[in-house]
Amino acid sequence: MEIVEKAPAKLNLLLNVLFKRTDGFHELELIMTAVDLSDRLTFTPQKDSAIKLVSNSAAIPLNKKNIVYQAARLLKEKHQIDEGVQIRINKQIPVAAGLGGGSSDAAAALRGLNRLWQLNLSLEELAELGETLGSDVPFCIYNKTAYATGRGEAIQLIEEIPQCWVVLVKPVKGISSWTVFEKLEPEVLPKYPAQQMVEAIAAKDYEKMVQQMGNALEPISIEQQPDIQIIKEKMKAFGADTAVMSGTGPTVYGFTQHFSKAQRIVNGLKGFCKEVYLVRTLK
Template structure:
């Protein structure tokens, strides 16, 4: 048996540059991981089946699950002859803009590699994982990185300065596809390159000032509750308040634990799903 931790990710920047001929959007994103994790365990089967177990009622246990697809792709690519049972202890909210499904898939690529002693390098796993989704290559690596292309080209960055992160997810689910379809890319100037410099310099105030998400305006227009949550988080003392990914989860940064506790308690008055975590990065 082998165990893997699958951390959630947040976007510090998300710049959409233009729509590509393949239908995807060209993006520039700085992403980092936070200490909110799914836990996955992997066990070989004697037959060739892929089975997924999870106590979470909204986690699909068939081919719809990205972890299933990742296991299937690993078996076909590396000629693995026996099946695998995957148990997913789900802690990252679903359809939240935190890449929970992508994190599980990434953990599966790493987990299958370890379970079968394949010895495949992380870069090769990440390249393979791009066939399933744009966020998965980053999640295979973890840490902090700038992602370009459609999100699959990864350049590693140092860990940002220490901070507490408060995550708040309203009771709505957002379709990433729907948000991108309503987006007019290239409307705002890109800030990701400046963010890279701020992270390398460890400049917390500059990092805060450069946070930006081009999808936020579209999601807030369609879902006013997200805008209310951002405003509430800012009013409650967050150094920044921004949406992650395509939403609807909103996050805020603070540097001191007492500030984090205050912000956590304030947001608990706005919605049920609130988390106080640290940056991993």
């Protein structure tokens, strides 16, 4: 028997950094959603007790350093599972892109192994486990639009955003999250109106929603990767209703409700960046 789970990419529609906490982490305020650019994980039982990872990507480790391995080990140890498993990770989400690919893979591993090993854990229980693996994993368990606080692990599901087309553009050079957060001075970063965005989403007001979108980490990431600013400007020039960096970057996304306009944005940016994707928000 094989089990298959999709692992969708995550977008930060809004990201505020409120302050640095006493535990060394930063208190965040986030609104996140998922798009249909997805990795695909396939789980196959093994006769021995080992966890084996295989992948189509040379960019990820296939050992204990991989968060998917850590998720599988966590479930095995917590629930005393003797069975082994092979997990095939078909990567489509760019690595080190600010799209939560690793966290989404870990969440898919928890969901898939919950089914394979018939543990009957609820999504809430899986999200609680996922929090020990990474701040974005609880959101990725649900893959629904959410308002999040804390390190990003305190999830409150909200209304789904109006469905639209999303153009994703990833520059060649990636950005490591820790290099962004180590330089942060929260008091000088921009702040975006989270509550107004939640209200706009609830009202299905697309125009008001895109007006509120923003990422407070952009100034720091643009210092490391100036192409982010160039991509934002090009996206808007080609007709995107908004252009925002996701996570710590460097991926920039643009929204539009019109397929013809989305195609024009894609065609305009393909000459500037190799990795350009046209996807939709998830329902």
